[in-house]
Amino acid sequence: MVLARLILGLLCLSPMTGYELKKHFDSSINHFWNADKAQIYRTLAQLVDKGYATVRTVAQSNYPDRQEHHITETGRAALAQWLSAGAVQSPERDPFMGQVFFAAELERDDIQSLLEERRQATQFILDDYLSQREGIDMRAAADRRSFLMAATLDHAIRQQAAELEWLDAVLEYLP
Amino acid sequence: MVLARLILGLLCLSPMTGYELKKHFDSSINHFWNADKAQIYRTLAQLVDKGYATVRTVAQSNYPDRQEHHITETGRAALAQWLSAGAVQSPERDPFMGQVFFAAELERDDIQSLLEERRQATQFILDDYLSQREGIDMRAAADRRSFLMAATLDHAIRQQAAELEWLDAVLEYLP
DNA sequence: GCAAAGTGGGTGCAAAATCAACTATTTATG
DNA sequence: CATAAATAGTTGATTTTGCACCCACTTTGC
Numbered sequence: 001m002v003l004a005r006l007i008l009g010l011l012c013l014s015p016m017t018g019y020e021l022k023k024h025f026d027s028s029i030n031h032f033w034n035a036d037k038a039q040i041y042r043t044l045a046q047l048v049d050k051g052y053a054t055v056r057t058v059a060q061s062n063y064p065d066r067q068e069h070h071i072t073e074t075g076r077a078a079l080a081q082w083l084s085a086g087a088v089q090s091p092e093r094d095p096f097m098g099q100v101f102f103a104a105e106l107e108r109d110d111i112q113s114l115l116e117e118r119r120q121a122t123q124f125i126l127d128d129y130l131s132q133r134e135g136i137d138m139r140a141a142a143d144r145r146s147f148l149m150a151a152t153l154d155h156a157i158r159q160q161a162a163e164l165e166w167l168d169a170v171l172e173y174l175p
Numbered sequence: 176m177v178l179a180r181l182i183l184g185l186l187c188l189s190p191m192t193g194y195e196l197k198k199h200f201d202s203s204i205n206h207f208w209n210a211d212k213a214q215i216y217r218t219l220a221q222l223v224d225k226g227y228a229t230v231r232t233v234a235q236s237n238y239p240d241r242q243e244h245h246i247t248e249t250g251r252a253a254l255a256q257w258l259s260a261g262a263v264q265s266p267e268r269d270p271f272m273g274q275v276f277f278a279a280e281l282e283r284d285d286i287q288s289l290l291e292e293r294r295q296a297t298q299f300i301l302d303d304y305l306s307q308r309e310g311i312d313m314r315a316a317a318d319r320r321s322f323l324m325a326a327t328l329d330h331a332i333r334q335q336a337a338e339l340e341w342l343d344a345v346l347e348y349l350p
Numbered sequence: 351g352c353a354a355a356g357t358g359g360g361t362g363c364a365a366a367a368t369c370a371a372c373t374a375t376t377t378a379t380g
Numbered sequence: 381c382a383t384a385a386a387t388a389g390t391t392g393a394t395t396t397t398g399c400a401c402c403c404a405c406t407t408t409g410c
Binding site for chain 1: 177180181184187204205206207208209251254255257258259261262263264265266267268269270271272273274275276277278279280281283285286289290292293296317318319320322323324326327329330331333334336337338340341344345348349350
Binding site: 352361362364365368374377 | 383408
């Protein structure tokens, strides 16, 4: 459901192949969603099925044919309806917090290692987001679309930063 | 997989029925995980199947029999192994950020409503976490297990607080 | 010259998760 | 007194997701 909407959103920006969609997920969307390509191709087929998108096969000289997917008016309406239906809520879900919750089964040193390992990974992700952020032209962010897209990246940055602060606090006060 | 570990963790604290597990998920674990009861009962059956837990039927005078699940040594080992295998990483996944990312399809006022609605919901969740936090006896938190459990709640509180700050910033600067 | 990576698409399968019922009894609540 | 909520567990169907493959061709790097 969510994936279908996100794909519609991307197709709304420009017609795309499944391959290109996957690249968008990996590069610009990855801070709040990602999907396996198998899932993307299947969802794409469903969208065509429901009439939310149409396919146009475009031959290329060297590379394989492009199955270019175009959003339809119905598709645009479905996207708009999702956005208008109100803010979606989704349950928190973080396996790592589960590890922390039950980490008392480990020795103190192992708990510390667990937290430090996470700290490293979080720092790595944060750095990645920060470098993505640098690539954004802020002159263009006066335009609302660019502003909102950049905002979701800022959200991810704040979340990771908050996680780092939390990890440091836990590491400091761990009994 | 994660759910199985979390259930093992809970059974590690004390033997429980599926019904009680569900209540724990709804009350104390909900800030980082939750699960449908159907899923809990099925996972419980799998744990018994694998020898990670055993069932003991306890008759009650008034209420239905309790299917009390006890963790086994193998189960304890499996839990410890999960914790020792290192910090798990999980992809970010937030449908609401998808709405924001594509919100430019809406009018400015509708975008604002979307953000304000989310702000309300976030405040509500934060308040819930804060009241849960009040119920925690900090004298007991010198003990490592209680400290870690409280820490995961603190994490959730920080995350929600960061979300509120972000929402306010976006609402302020939205072009 | 050969291997790896990129372009573009797809299938099959299994595990995980969600939704919606349905069974029964007991204890509160209006 | 009726109705709802709590206790305890189960089944079926469907969706979502993830993993591991497979095809075929082209371009790039060593």
